[in-house]
Amino acid sequence: MPREPLGFDAASHEKHHWWRSLLFKLAVCGAATALLWWASGWAGMLVALMLWGRAFASDLVALGETVGRSLKALAFRPVQGRxxxxxxxxxxxxxxxxxxxxxxxxxxxxxxxxxxxxxxxxxxxxxxxxxxxxxxxxxxxxxxxxxxxxxxxxxxxxxxxxxxxxxxxxxxxxxxxxxxxxxxxxxxxx
Structure with missing residues (x-):
């Protein structure tokens, strides 16, 4: 039987603490947006929108997949297994x-x-x-x-x-x- 690896496993740690990553992204993007707004006004907002999109693209895709699977399971629940x-x-x-x-x-x-x-x-x-x-x-x-x-x-x-x-x-x-x-x-x- 294979033994568990010793030490810290970052992947399994982050699997259960995804909210830390989300809070970190929100803090960084919020700070960058405030800095860009202060530095260049509306022109900096375009750069800030690109930053927000880049930071949260994978999270939004994962959310869409989860919602899709949940809706499919909900739709097939009346006939599941019967x-x-x-x-x-x-x-x-x-x-x-x-x-x-x-x-x-x-x-x-x-x-x-x-x-x-x-x-x-x-x-x-x-x-x-x-x-x-x-x-x-x-x-x-x-x-x-x-x-x-x-x-x-x-x-x-x-x-x-x-x-x-x-x-x-x-x-x-x-x-x-x-x-x-x-x-x-x-x-x-x-």
Whole structure:
């Protein structure tokens, strides 16, 4: 493991004390402007404006970049981490904050699959797997994955692969995926 350099690190020091640099620039530019105004009046103001522009150009560009990034993050906040699409079909996904599960909109899955999904049979087989929300019914991602794997269609197989890769796997992480695949290989007949 690399060791920290000994001594004073000016770059990291200034990263946390940028305001010192700003105050120093303001003081120097203010003093120079007052001196130029006293020495030559309005003609000295042109030189003072060039000095102010040169001193604060990098700070203004950095401020513009920061404001731009902040506005972009603010604009995308409503959909951040919740926008999913399969082959051009928007699929709504809700995160469960208590357990590491995700709930997928049944209507969106039916549209992406091109066939209706049997909500009634899913409710009978797994009573706790269907949840009603204001904007429709949502199904637990594990149940969706199991149901799609039972189907024989090519589109269902691709959708099952997409659900596993984009929805199921990120919610549970690498360890859960390995454990599930290990259990599936142990349960498979020889």
């Amino acid at each position: 926008y999913y699409a399969f082959k051009g079909h928007r699929i709504r996904v809700l995160d469960d904050d208590i357990e590491r599960h995700r709930w997928i909109a049944l209507e969106d899955l039916s549209t992406a699959l091109g066939a209706p999904m049997p909500a009634a049979s899913l409710r009978r087989r797994h009573p706790q797997s269907v949840r009603e929300q204001r904007d429709g019914s949502y199904v637990l991602d594990e149940v969706v994955l199991a149901w799609l794997r039972e189907q024989r269609g090519d589109r269902a197989g691709r959708l099952a692969h997409w659900v596993e890769r984009e929805v199921w796997y990120p919610a549970r992480g690498r360890k859960a995926s390995y454990a599930q695949k290990k259990e599936a290989s142990e349960d498979a007949p020889d």
